[in-house]
Every structure is written in C-alpha cells, then in structure tokens.
Amino acid sequence: MTDVAAQSSNVASATPDTMAWDSRARRVVMIYLPLACFILILLFPFYWMAVTSFKPNAELLNYKEHNPFWITSPTLAHIKHLLFDTAYPRWLKTTMLVAIGSTFLSLFASTLAAYAIERLRFRGSPYVGLGIYLAYLVPPSILFIPLATVIVQFGLFDSPLALILVYPTFLVPFCTWLLIGYFKSIPYELEECALVDGATRLQILWRITLPLAVPGLISAGIFSFTLSWNEFIYALAFIQSGANKTVPVAILTELVTGDVYQWGALMAGSLLGSLPVALFYSLFVDYYVSSLTGAVKE
Amino acid sequence: MSVTTLPSRGHALHQPGWLARLFDYKPFLIVMCLAPAIGLLLVFLTYPLGLGIWLAFTDTTIGQRGIYIGLENFQYLLKDPLWWNAVFYSIFYTAIATFGKFALGFWLALLLNNHFPLKSLIRAIVLLPWIVPTVLSALAFWWIYDPQFSIISYLLVDVLHWRDSNVDFLGSPWPARFSLIAANIWRGIPFVAISLLAGLQTISPSLYEAAMLDGATSWQRFRYITFPMMMPILAIVMTFSIIFTFTDFQLVYAITRGGPVNSTHLLATLAFQRGIAGGELGEGAAIAVSMIPFLVFATLFSYFGLARRKWQQGEAND
Numbered sequence: 272m273t274d275v276a277a278q279s280s281n282v283a284s285a286t287p288d289t290m291a292w293d294s295r296a297r298r299v300v301m302i303y304l305p306l307a308c309f310i311l312i313l314l315f316p317f318y319w320m321a322v323t324s325f326k327p328n329a330e331l332l333n334y335k336e337h338n339p340f341w342i343t344s345p346t347l348a349h350i351k352h353l354l355f356d357t358a359y360p361r362w363l364k365t366t367m368l369v370a371i372g373s374t375f376l377s378l379f380a381s382t383l384a385a386y387a388i389e390r391l392r393f394r395g396s397p398y399v400g401l402g403i404y405l406a407y408l409v410p411p412s413i414l415f416i417p418l419a420t421v422i423v424q425f426g427l428f429d430s431p432l433a434l435i436l437v438y439p440t441f442l443v444p445f446c447t448w449l450l451i452g453y454f455k456s457i458p459y460e461l462e463e464c465a466l467v468d469g470a471t472r473l474q475i476l477w478r479i480t481l482p483l484a485v486p487g488l489i490s491a492g493i494f495s496f497t498l499s500w501n502e503f504i505y506a507l508a509f510i511q512s513g514a515n516k517t518v519p520v521a522i523l524t525e526l527v528t529g530d531v532y533q534w535g536a537l538m539a540g541s542l543l544g545s546l547p548v549a550l551f552y553s554l555f556v557d558y559y560v561s562s563l564t565g566a567v568k569e
Numbered sequence: 570m571s572v573t574t575l576p577s578r579g580h581a582l583h584q585p586g587w588l589a590r591l592f593d594y595k596p597f598l599i600v601m602c603l604a605p606a607i608g609l610l611l612v613f614l615t616y617p618l619g620l621g622i623w624l625a626f627t628d629t630t631i632g633q634r635g636i637y638i639g640l641e642n643f644q645y646l647l648k649d650p651l652w653w654n655a656v657f658y659s660i661f662y663t664a665i666a667t668f669g670k671f672a673l674g675f676w677l678a679l680l681l682n683n684h685f686p687l688k689s690l691i692r693a694i695v696l697l698p699w700i701v702p703t704v705l706s707a708l709a710f711w712w713i714y715d716p717q718f719s720i721i722s723y724l725l726v727d728v729l730h731w732r733d734s735n736v737d738f739l740g741s742p743w744p745a746r747f748s749l750i751a752a753n754i755w756r757g758i759p760f761v762a763i764s765l766l767a768g769l770q771t772i773s774p775s776l777y778e779a780a781m782l783d784g785a786t787s788w789q790r791f792r793y794i795t796f797p798m799m800m801p802i803l804a805i806v807m808t809f810s811i812i813f814t815f816t817d818f819q820l821v822y823a824i825t826r827g828g829p830v831n832s833t834h835l836l837a838t839l840a841f842q843r844g845i846a847g848g849e850l851g852e853g854a855a856i857a858v859s860m861i862p863f864l865v866f867a868t869l870f871s872y873f874g875l876a877r878r879k880w881q882q883g884e885a886n887d
Contacts, residue, residue, distance in 0.1 A: 340633035380605035386604035412837035417621035541705035
C-alpha cells in the first residue's frame, strides 16, 4: 500500500497532469490506450503504403485468398517499374534541385534580413519584421493564378528555376522569424567586442553571429527543404512538360492514367517520394520540433 | 552608442578599401541586407497579389490580354451555384476539420505531456503525417477509400461483419465530403499536437500544485489552469490552421478533384479548374480573390476572439 502511494507521489512530482491518478490501471486506460490508438491511426496510411508497394498485383486485388494486411510473396516489381519504365529518377532529381536551390536562396535572403532587423536595428525595423511575417499569412491558393502570368511574363514557364524563385515567398517569412529568434538569443556584447576590435559588420555576421546561430540555420534549412519538397500547387500550375515535374505533381499527373489505377506503382512512388524527407526528418527530429514550436511562439 | 566613431578607427588600423567601407556604412548595409528578402517578396508575392485583384476585374484568358470589365466576374459568380457550393463546402470543411484537429490534437498533446517510456521516439513518430508530402499521403487515402478494395470496407465487411456491402467513400457527395475532412484531420493533428505540447510545457507546475492544495479536481485544473494558459498559443495555431485549411488545395485535388458532381470543390480547387485548367484567368482570379474576405474574417475572429486574454499570462492587455 505504501509502495503504491510512494509511486503515485513520484509520478505526481514528475508531471502535474498525473497527480490525481492513483492506480496503474487507470493510467493505462487514460494514457496508453488512447496513445496507442492515435499512433495506430497516424501510422496506418504509411504502413498501407509500404505494404501495397511490395505486393504482387495478384495479392493486391484479391482479399478473399490473401490477408490484405500482410504480404505472402513480396515483390520489387512496382519499384523496378517505377525506376526503369518511368521518368521517376528524373523527377526525383528535379525535386532535389528545386528543394536545395530554394532552400539556399531563402536561407541567404532570410539570414541577411533577420540580421538587419534584429541586429542593425534601424527606425521602423519592427514594421519590416511585421510585414515579412504578414507575408506568411498569404496562402499560395490566392497567388497561383496571377503568379502563373508573372512567370510567363518572365519567360520562366515550365522551368524549375521558376519554382526556385517562387518557393522563397513562403520560406523567407518563416525562416526570417525563426532566425530573428535565434539572433535574439546571442549576446549583443559579443558583437560589441568585435566592433571595438575593428571588425566590420559583415565580418561580425560571418565570424561571430552565424557560427553561433548554426542550430537556427539548420532548423530553417531542413524546414525549407521539407516545405519545398512537399509543395504542390505552384509546381502543378507552372510546370507543363512531364520531364520537369516534381515528384508530388508527377505521381498524380503522370502515373494516374486510365481507368485501372496501378496502385502498386502509385504507392511505391509515394513511398519513395516520402523517403528523402522522412530520412531527413529522422536525422534532425529535434530541429524540426524546435523550429515548429519556435516559429509558433515567436 | 559609439558605433559612428568605430568605422573611422577600423579605417585607421586596416586601411580597408572603399568597398569595405561602403559595406560598413550602416544605412547602406541595412538596404543591402534587406534587399534580397524584400525584393523576392515584392516581386513574387506583393505584385502577384495586386495583379490577382486586378485580374479579377478583367476578362483575361490564357493567351489573351483582358480588358477591365468591372464587377462582372463577381456578379457571374454570385449567380453560379457551383461557386456557392464551393463556398459552402470550404466553410464546412474548415469548420469541421479545425474542430476535429484541435479536439484530437489537444488531447494528443495532453497525452504526450505525460511521462512514459520511449517518449521522444513517440513524439517523433507523431509528426510523420505532417512531414510527408501531402499529395503522397493523400494518394494513400485515395487507395484506402477505394470503392472496391478499401481496407476499411474489408475490415467492416469481412472481418467485423458490421456491414454487408462495401462503403462507398468517394462515390456520392456527403460521404466524399466527410472522407476528405477525415484525411485533412489526420494530416493536421500532428502540427496542432506538437505546437500545443510546446505551450503545455511552459505552464509552471506550481500552478497545478497550488490548485491541488485547494482541492481542485483534474477537470477543474484543466478548465481553469491549462485551458486559459493555452489561450494565446491556441489563438496563433488556430489562426494558421484556419487559413491553411480554408485555402487547402492538394488534398481535394489529389483525392476527388472536386467530384463527385462538383460536390467537394473548395474555392481553391474551383479557382484552379476555371483559371488554369479552363484558361479563364480572370474568373479564376475572381474566385481566388473571393477567398480574401473569408480569410480576413476568420483571422480576425480567431485572433481577437482568443488572443485578447494576454493578461492571463501576466502581460499587458494590448
């Protein structure tokens, strides 16, 4: 009895939410069971995606003789079809190019902007910051039609360069706010010391502020990469030819053909298209969480 | 500050070139630093926004410069049942999906705020639906909602024997509408849960201890401590969520493309269908512009409705 009491008081001191919970059974019902349901539902589509990608067509469309939740004879046929009979590798390359290009462009622009707003402090700098923040609230769905005409005017229609130039419109506001937060956390005295020692402002940015803001830069970078990898509406509206499409658009417009959908190939394409970001994500989980929550808190 | 005297001192020590001195001149440096970001945003955001509003008042089509036709596009839309349908579904979709996302996301955040083994791994897994490209997970949902080979139908019919026939998820209007909302909620839960979890972790445990001493029940602690303390962050997350749900495009375009019988068109997909696919840029722009009043209203509502309670965190009420 005292054991249980000690245990519950232990739990209580650990987190406030569990203070009144006195029994283990109640904890299982109130926490573990709902949590398990959440995880099951949140992960099931991915499991289903993966199972479908490795299933032979015979099993895929026959639930009577094969248990649909499992694969009896796994096959790589769908992935082989995708890699060798379609332009999938090309789409992957284009997407990678666009994502990396727009990430670097937005990191460059937003680092300078954040530095100017947070550290060069001029009259009206809060308003510039607010203006950049407001830009984040303009959704792409409102912009894609006029942007398409702008892209045509610039002669960039059907070129990945158009996407590299357009994606920063939603990346820069986010990155700038994230980096302003990081720059705020770096002591100003460090910069003052460097100024006294005769360093120029750009030297200070390059040698002192940026090295200290590396976690912020990584957060902003991986976030930008993910967002540009996942972007859909601009890529759908600005790219016409099959070869220049990004993965999300190409799977939907090039692989969905005819009346009989190639579910195996579609799911294999989705799985492969999700892997780079998922991999990236697993390497930098903490940065994702901090950038997500940091941006919300700012 | 002594900043103004410092460049001259640097000059005396290193004799930097005129370029270095120019870049150390503060007003010039500010302009140069802001130029890339502001330039990109002006050319690819502000200008298109203005251009879009202008296009909405013209009869521009692809390949043909339009002329100013006043409110004709909007008058046409007001008489168009498809537009009204899209307005209705956009509001319905946003309302139900936002409610679902926040109810479930808040619950998940509260669950994740407990201590249990493998906590950081579980938190990482939870974010996955939000990381993966929406279109690709939407394709998975499309396959899950397949009329013949839906895994949900299989579960209900062949495993649990709750139904006799397959569920027709996407074949008729109302089931299709709710299927899309379910997919949107699935995708939105992680963002809400992780952002709210960050908010939950900032609440001081001493508040709960004080409430415990006063004999507050767990519901009272939630109602009078957790919920009010979470209001500011809830307001921000909800504003974002409403904006991006109302203007959602990918999910609907990937799963139903507005069908069956145009019943699941959101304003964004309708704008795409008319503007890009149909070539009527002016009309498409008018549909896109017609989203703006709804967005402004939703933003003001969620922001001022919730965020004015700043004093609850001890800040000034501005």
